[in-house]
Amino acid sequence: MTVANSAAETMDYDEVLERFDPVMGLEVHVELHTKTKMFCGCQNVFGGEPNTHVCPTCLGLPGALPVLNGVGVESAIRIGLALNCEIAPWCRFARKNYFYPDMPKNFQTSQYDEPIAFDGYLDVVLDDGEMVRVGIERAHMEEDTGKSLHVGGVTGRIHGAEHSLLDYNRAGVPLIEIVTKPIEGMGARVPEVARAYVTALRELLLALDVSDVRMDQGSMRCDANISLMPKGTTEFGTRTETKNVNSLRSVERAVRYEMTRQAAVLVAGGSILQETRHFQEADGTTSPGRPKETSEDYRYFPEPDLVPIAPRAEWIEELRGTLPELPWQRRKRIQTEWNLTDEELRDLFNTGAADLVALTVDAGAPVGEARSWWVQFLTQQANVREIELAELPITPVQVARVIELIAEGKLTNKLAREVVQAVLEGEGGPDEVIAARGLEVVSDDTALNAAVDEALAAQPDVVEKIRGGKVQAAGAIVGAVMKATKGQADAKRVRELILERCQ
Amino acid sequence: MNSELIKRTAAELAAKIHTGELSSVEVTQAHLDRIAKVDDQLRAFLHVDAEGALAAAAKVDADIAAGRAPSSALAGVPLALKDVLTTRGIPTTCGSKTLEGWIPPYDATVTRKLREAGVVIVGKTNMDEFAMGSSTENSAYGPTHNPWDTTRIPGGSGGGSSASLAGFEAPLAIGTDTGGSIRQPGSVTGTVGVKPTYGGVSRYGLVAFSSSLDQAGPCARTVLDAALLHEIIAGHDPLDSTSIDAPVPPVVAAAKQGANADLTGVKVGVVKEFRGEGYQAGVLDSFEAAVEQLRELGAEVVEVSCPHFRYALPAYYLISPSECSSNLARFDAMRYGLRVGDDGTRSAEEVMSLSREAGFGAEVKRRIIIGTYALSSGYYDAYYGSAQQVRTLIIRDFEAAYQQVDVLVSPTTPTTAFKIGERVDDPMSMYLADLCTIPANLAGNAAMSVPSGLSADDGLPVGLQIMAPALADERMYRVAAAFETARDAAAGTAFLNQIPEL
């Protein structure tokens, strides 16, 4: 291994961007959560005793043949439509030929030059609210491989292992590969775009209910292709493909690291090898895969064991009708309906409050109050407890009730926060907390009048000032009344009563 | 007695078994005895399953004794199964070292249908390794010998199946035909071999050589027997995506109709391109006589030109090796089959490589290499791509021809059975054996071979190829049955009765 590839040889990120324009392409593999595998009737489930969900077809036994899973095709088309893609009126599977022990047939049944969906886009929102349109080159269907467990090696990879164990439960699980067009001109924001894209794609696939999209379990996997071109040039540099990127955060880190590594190699006069690299979660670096003597030639040709797929136009339209409200459509609708600024919208989604606010509004609360409670006070509470907002032990209905009590003048904002805190502490619902702690606002004017009269009598000089036109002096009396009522009076009402008496 | 039993047709045996006149066990035992007696000379079988066969036969006999209707028209009749179709619990080698000792955990759909029909599978027959060859000499287990002359080849790749029929080891057999592997062996052994329309018989469990061309089909000594077997194994199979979801062509009815020896109203096209140089004189004479016979039976005979058939052979030798290179990639020693070099020091890749080196024979390697090359980037369009275009042109030639005629005829193969060893060092001359049979595979049409007579120059059988459009398999059965009736009437005996005693 050359020094140029060592982790120390990276360039300062700002310097990278002074010298180079990064170009990125992302390939995301998504396992569909269909009941059965792509080409056989075996159960499609994560895990399980090794080699228990297998049959002649997914084991690639001699003579066995594939039969296409119709739900897999349906999911692929729905994903394509959600990504604003064209759907091919006629397409085929192809065989991608290469030898690897975890691939039972030593070819992968995939799609090559005839993907089911192509030429679309996904709009993604960056942290500062900027929207970036990521072009989608294609989305195609294929099958997953088995899993190898390499025992005895240092790296856990096949090279250097003492022996390997193979589990074919995953072999033949339906996969959709979604490939972006080259993402250019994003400069320093490339790593952020990578994370935002994968995040948005994940949300989209969740909304479509086609996959578990668990990056930790491998049901969503991202490969990042990165290259650098010197500033002022337009020809893409040699790219590397980074695999083993298993979380949203890793996507961003891997892209950023690879940019700094490539820049260091290039500036030192080296050249980038077109290679597969592996992301190391522990130190955030990438390391080279096993070097290839020759570039891989997959000898694609149309899969003769399957017939072409020709989805009827009416069926495609029918599937378009089954698309749920997609994440960006929802954002747009919420922004319009709730009349939010871009910043407010972003806060709403970044805090994960959108669903909770919507439910609170459904329970009768005005949007403004509901949003303010969830995005501000409750988000703080979640942060303090280091949990997700949705995990707070308070329901949207309870928040709506608190908002209602404020509107009725039965709680002040200060008291309301105390009530909510108590709910979060597990003391019961808002009404129970109020009853138990005796927190209700003193709204009985008779009781208040007595307190006001007492306070006015105690400070005749202030009364004189008010009567002389210095209305702001009323604050001193309000303070005295609030003190006397232990803060349970409605300050606004107290002030009104004082001014009435001083006329 | 036994020698009489083994010479009967499947239809006759079935009739007697179903009426209780004969038992299936007795019929099966007669064939097992014959195998024991002559297979040392013929080597038609790679595996004989006497126990399984007798058990299956006993079950048929029990059904009949209990008054239950036989499960099919051929229930109780023995059959020889080409070793390329998987059989649960019975070895399946495809004639290759790489699968020596492999016992499939599942039945091919053809195997399942045969078992369900009560057909008695007596064993697995020899073949060119992975069905690549025209002589059975490419079997890793040694060649099969032609019962007409044991110094000669029985055709290939299904030489074991054809020899088992001609050698009276079984009245029925199953073959598979990728470029002629049913018809050419049928031709050179004087038996009937049918390649049904592509998709007519399920390929599930047929170990793939070239997926877009492979087709299993019936082999027998008479046209009617082939038709009866055809109807048992054919039909849509949800496990094979390329299987046709359409009714099975009425081949039995057509064979029975043909037996009336009247072809009035049938238009027969003689393929102009399949004559001339490279064809044995005795083969051409027999073919001309057969065409004349068809005319006498009332058929209208015209000459038809299929100009692109001359490109069929080269196109076939690009498409089939390409698919084969991919289909045979799975034999990597990881999950099943021969494993060589796994001594704890070698990598998985080295073991794969050593195992494939040791497990495959020369012809298989040749085709894997050709196919790998033809599919390589930069060569794909020139080779695989243009071969697919030729395929389209051949389909159009057929379409144009079938506008004019009902069936096409030609010699099945340009020569009679050649000597074992004669062509092993000359792959091109070996490949020419399939010159006339390949176009039907490329087009996915139906085609069959029926014995037309004995060649005057060497006394060996000659085959008449009859081709029909896709899903019109019954047309060729009618013509073949009519021809067979006239042929046997003229000879005064069934064709195979002319075979010398082993």
Ligand SMILES: [Zn+2]
């Ligand atoms: Zn399976």
